[in-house]
Amino acid sequence: MNKLEQLFNYKNKNLITIYTTAGYPNLLDTPVILKELDKNNIDIIEVGIPYSDPLADGPTIQETSEKALANGMTLDILFEQLNSVKEEISAPIVLMGYYNQVMTFGLEKFLQNCEASGVSGLILPDMPYEIYLAQHKALFEKYNQKVTFLITPLTSEKRIKEINDATSGFVYIVSSSATTGATTSNYNEDFLENIKSLGLTKPHQIGFGISTKEDVEKAWNYANGAIIGSAFLRVLKQANGNISQAIKSYIDSLK
């Protein structure tokens, strides 16, 4: 069974997802970081494919993406690295990338590689769910890949319901209408209350601007989980060589 599906079957609240950019801070750090996150019982690991033109990304993600590209990270290298650790990691891994990159690589080849290297799901923020449903759904299913779509405070109620139906992984709830990487949380509480009252039927997690235990607990009031990206990358940036220790103490601070 797909690991993401398996996770949601036995745990559907108080989830934590951590996002990390592949190839950051150094080209060979990603396998080590993934193992550390898993060892510290992170529920889902989101791995970002570095990209030169990231639409939704704030300064922290952009900076890590640029560094990772300068380090030489490519999709081929990432798949090789994921392959090398897949037996050791029990948490589901979700890849985050842009639709363009994936289409350039070749969608079927990409999905094939995802399955072979232990990836369970995908977040392609610029892939419209209409296109997914009309053109790609069968292929994602063939390679056992769950798909996540984003909703923001600007998404209409009708679309939210359609996205909930189209999602096979989890719905990504963007906490406010800002880019990623805010250093303080900025929950749009009216939006979150509204989502709660809509009663999404798929697992859903909140991301954007989450960094502390308090932020995480607040997210858990509205959704199954919290997603942390930039705050974690700032921890890596300040780790001064001791990545394992830095990861452990940050995760401890969230619990």
Ligand SMILES: O=P(O)(O)OC[C@@H](O)[C@@H](O)c1c[nH]c2ccccc12
């Ligand atoms: O960095 P933040 O504010 O903690 O938010 C998570 C986010 O970075 C991560 O999930 C992500 C990275 N790039 C994205 C692009 C679109 C949506 C989400 C993302």
